[in-house]
Amino acid sequence: DTEVTQTPKHLVMGMTNKKSLKCEQHMGHRAMYWYKQKAKKPPELMFVYSYEKLSINESVPSRFSPECPNSSLLNLHLHALQPEDSALYLCASSQGGASSYNEQFFGPGTRLTVL
Amino acid sequence: AQSVTQLDSQVPVFEEAPVELRCNYSSSVSVYLFWYVQYPNQGLQLLLKYLSGSTLVKGINGFEAEFNKSQTSFHLRKPSVHISDTAEYFCAVSEARRGYQKVTFGTGTKLQVIP
Helix, strand or coil: CCCCEEEEEEEEEECCCCEEEEHHHCCCCCCCEEECCCCHHHHHEEEECCEEEEECCCCCCCCEEEEECCEEEEEEEEEEECCCCCEEEEEECCCCCCCCCCCCCCCCCCCEEEE | EEEEECCEEEEEEEEECEEECCCCCEECCEEEEEEEEEECCCEEEEEEEEEEHHHHHHHHCCCCEEEEEEEEEEEEEECCCCCCEEEEEEEEEEEECCCCCEEEECEEEEEEECC
């Protein structure tokens, strides 16, 4: 199984809502990533978890809160978002460990619209 | 810091014609280079990768790329494109960190195949 799954595929929320994005992989990968992608732009790294510990937070506003409950799951909790947060949110995973290279596998993304 | 530059934001090409998408990189250490493809409303799919060894890398869907150290380039080529190749293509460079990969994407090239 070389698949990263993301739910939901689409999400529309108001600025006062609380919602969560979910990501799951069963490849035994120990590194998981959240990216944000605006239209016609490359993905921008938001967070990296390595062995269930937060390794990178790229100065993301606190209205985005990541969580890694176990090595297969990655959540992104959303609260009090702004319309400019509307984007495609991509999850990815890689093997982790100390080797020099590990490929990242991407999920299909969640299309988020904030009204 | 590592970076990649994609000079062409859009490349229109007629069906069955050859195409080259350009990518130049900047790195002071060992380089791991990738090409990803993104179809509309989907996640990223790895086309091919250069880690070491042969400078000509073959990927999926008939694509290939050549690593040129003297010109710091990693251009993507296909001898004959199909309508289904219409997509966004991202060149990327990866840097191994402890337990994860730090991937930096280029700004993307939209390949538009004209029937």
